[in-house]
Amino acid sequence: MFVAWGPDLTFLYNDEYAAVLGAKHPHALGQPFSQAWSDIWPQFGPIVRRVMAGEALSFEDLPIPMRRNGYDEDTWFSFSYTPLQDETEQIAGLFCACTETTSKVRGEQALRAQEALLEARVIERTAELDRVWRNSRDLLLVVDADGIFRALNPAWTAVLGYELDELVGRSFLDFIWPEDVTLTQGGHDRAVARDDLNGFENRYRHKDGTPRWISWNTSVxxxxxxxxxxxxxxxxxxxxxxxxxxxxxxQAQKMEAVGQLTGGLAHDFNNLLTGVSGSLELLQTRIAQGRINDVDRYVNAAQGAAKRAAALTHRLLAFSRRQTLDPKPIVVNRLVRGMEELIRRTIGPEIALEVAEAGGLWTTLVDPGQLENALLNLCINARDSMLGGGRITIETANKWLDAAAAHERDLPPGQYVTLCVSDTGTGMAPDVIAKAFEPFFTTKPIGMGTGLGLSMVYGFVRQSNGQVRIYSEVGHGSNICLYLPRHLGADEADDLLPELAQAPRAEQGETVLVVDDEPTVRMLVSEVLEDLGYTAIEAADGAAGLKVLQSDVRLDLLVSDVGLPSMNGRQLADAAREVRPDLKVLFITGYAENAVLSHGHLEHGMHVLTKPFTMEALASRIKELINGK
Known part of the structure; x- marks a missing residue:
């Protein structure tokens, strides 16, 4: 602070103000104000005169030119001027309190400069975003929690044909492809819940009515x-x-291969049909002659030919990977023991057979008949690779595959049961291994193999959620392993089917509706049911069957073919469940109808029996279902 006093306003100041004066101190002490600050008197003279006239004045952040540190710079001060009176109450001087505010002012200047720079960058960025918004070929949007379009970029017009004013303010559901409405609503709900969508795909409807696929990424x-x-x-x-x-x-490759195979298949089927029809003709003749002693021989011959035809059909269906499986919990060791004698007879005395069963083998869920067929195929292939004799080893094991081992086998990590068949034969080169599972691929001479064996095994195992792997070297034999998922449940003991005459009898009044468009099958099933004491009602198609189901007649079971005309068996069963919710259903299927049967995911009380089946199997299954097993 300082005081200017007397007629010439003599300059008096304290030590703090001396720092403000800098080089002017101490010479300014006792000098008139106008001389001490002669360099800025033109700026401050008017202020002093106003104060000496009795006016108190204050100034904030006033810049004062000063020489400091060898260069000229502005220094900022805040001043507060107050007039001073003498004993006669006349204004004789002034008092000034001053505070240097240079740091504050420079800080504010730097802040304003930074704000200006930031504002310029925001303007530049906004312009850039605006260019992106206008020129982007991707669809950009802002949508609210209710699904209303709030902002859209021009790409919507280019991609979907709508003008923006046709879209903004409307719900996105108004423009979604009808089949994707539920999917899209679910995605929007996830986004609202802060679950960002990345790569979410759906279809929007173009203005011309055609669909457009869009892949979305979102943030909220x-x-x-x-x-x-x-x-x-x-x-x-x-x-x-x-x-x-x-x-x-x-398909072209398959049809070409089927064309090459047609002759062989026709030959096989003609032989089998000859066995069936010839046996039945002789059976009819012998009965007419009264020579019933030979009847069993003809019956057995016809049944054997029919079973071989069924096995060939199953093999062809397995090749297409469309056969209907009937998986059951089994322990593979028991199945191998049951097959061992048949395998020994099949491979012949020149080949030694060893079986190595793992103790405590886990249960797996698989179709036992298909697994038996797969095992037999693998053993036959192994036999054919050892023309001069050798050894086949069948081995079972429990395997726990970690992430690396599972990835190598194209399986999910977890627990698996393995069934491996190894031989001491010629082995396979890498290029042969790469093609081994291809349909109709074979290294055997023409006429010696169809190439369906390994493709059937592969198709069946993959349908069972497992995997097949080949390990082989030329001259060192081969090892083929089936990996089947572990089933956490008890296995089912093998039940021997009774003879038809010994099949369980019906209870009083038990009634079965049989729906099949094949008259012969319908007749046979109905006769078997009636022989066992059931009341059988026949229907040739789904419509006729539905009329019976909608009546008040007692029905304990519906037996229906799956491949019915117009209304298939599954549709009939679903319609039946609407009027008879607890009705038990047995589907009989002769070909690839697994898709109709929801890929095996049937409702409670629905079961499958695959054609061809024995009458004993049909009778036992019907009784099991009616009794609630």
Whole structure:
């Protein structure tokens, strides 16, 4: 602070103000104000005169030119001027309190400069984002929690054909492809719940009524969802075209192979049909002649030929990977023991057979008949690779596959039961291993093999959620392992089917509805049921069967073919359950109808029996179902 006093306003100040004066101190002490600050008197003179006239003045952050540290710079001060009176109450001087505010002012200047720079960058960034918004070929949008479009970029017009004012303010559901409405609503709900969507795909409806595929990524801020979508219709169509071409190529390859195989299949089926029809003709003749002693021989011959025809059909269906499986919990050791004698007879005395069973083998869920067929195929292939004799080893084991081992085998990590068949034969080269599971691929001479064996094994195991792997070297034999998932449940003991005459009898009044469009099958099933004491009601198609089901007649079981005309067996069963919720259903199927049967995921009380079946098997299954087993 300082005081200017007297007629010439003599300059008096304290030590703190001396620092403000700098080089002017101490010479300024006792000098008139106008001389001490002669360099800034033109700026401060008017102020002093106003104060000496009785006016108190204050100034904030006033810049004062000063020489400091060898260079000129502005220094800022805040001043407070107050007039001073003498004993006569006349103004004789002034008092000034001053505070240097240079640091404060420079800080504010730096802040304003930073704000200006930031504002310039925001303006630049906003312009850039605006260019992106306007020029992006991706769909950009802002949508609220209610699914209402709040902002859209011009790409929507280019991709979907709508003008923006046709979209903004409306719900996205108004423009979703009908089949994708539920999917899209679920995705929007996830986004609202702060679950960002990445690569979410759906279809929007173009203004011309055709679909457009979009792949979305989203983020959420507050109540708004921000998203960008990439138009992927071309990629989807390209991928679908490739898939169709691949399917057509595979089908062409398969048809070519089937064409090459037709002669052999026709030969086999003609032999089998001859065995069936010839046996039945002789059976009819002998009965007419009264020579009933030979009847069993003809019956057995016909049944044997029919069973071989059924096995060939199953093999062809397995090749297409479309057979209906009947999985059951089993312990593979028991199945191998049951097959051992048959395998020994099949491979012949020149081949030694060793069986190594793992103790405490886990249970697996698999179709026992198909697994038996697969094991027999593997042993026959092993036998054919050892023309001069050798050794076949069948081995079972429990395997726990970690992530690395499972990835190597193209399986999920977990517990598996393995069934491996190894031989001491010629082995396989890598290029043969790569093709071994291809349908109709065989290294055997023409006429010695169809190439369906390993493809059937592969198809069956993959349908059972397992895997097949080949380990082989030329000259060192082969090892083929089936990996089957562990089933956490008890196995089912093998039950021997009774003879038809010994099959369980019906209770009083038990009634079965038989629906099949094949008259012969319908007749046979009905006669078997009536022989066992059941009341059998026949229907030739789903419509006729539905009329019976909608009546008040007693029904304990519905036996229906799956491949019925117009209304298939599953549709009939579903309609039946609407009027008879507890009705038990047995589907009988003769070909690839697993898709109709929901790929094996049947409702409670629904079961499957695959054609051809024995009458004993049919009678036992019907009784089990009616009794609630």
């Amino acid at each position: 801020e507050g109540e708004l969802i921000y998203a960008y979508g990439r138009h992927i219709t071309a990629e989807k169509e390209h991928a679908e075209a490739l898939r169709r071409i691949e399917d057509q190529l595979r």
